[in-house]
Amino acid sequence: MSRPRPRPLLFLDVDGPLNPYAAQAERRPEGYTTIRASVQPGRPLRVWLNPSHGAALLALPYDLCWATTWMDAANRWIAPVIGLPRLPYVDFGDSLLVHRPDGIHWKTEAIVTYAEGRPFAWVDDEQSPADLTYVTDQHPAPALLHHVDPRLGLREEDFTAMTEFATTLRT
Structure with missing residues (x-):
């Protein structure tokens, strides 16, 4: 009897997808x-x-898994406000905010390592074609590397894209 396949991971950034920090400063969405x-x-950070x-x-x-500069602080500040339980997080350690000369985002390698071969979606506002190439x-x-506009945050079409990707994994 085969073991059930684990669900894919969803790596969540905070600033951009959950916090539309680039929206007009005087207009809360x-x-x-x-x-x-x-x-x-x-x-304090707004x-x-x-x-x-x-x-x-x-x-x-x-x-779900945090993939954010907030790391475990997302469990304290973000999760309770939006109704999430405590989530695991990617510990970026020494790579946190360190620019890579090859153009790959500093999160990418750690996310791939954390995934340990499991399918995943990564929701962020900073991925590039170099990140997609690295992941591939x-x-x-x-x-799925899914870009979210940091002026708008997560929208219905983003949830649709994540659902559609997960659906393709089951077929």
């Missing part, structure tokens, strides 16, 4: 709430979050 997160010493995103993400056929060359399973 409709449906979003504002929090002030004191992630580092100094001035973050816009849509409380409906948590339920929508949990309804997707994925195992280095990762043995299907992967």
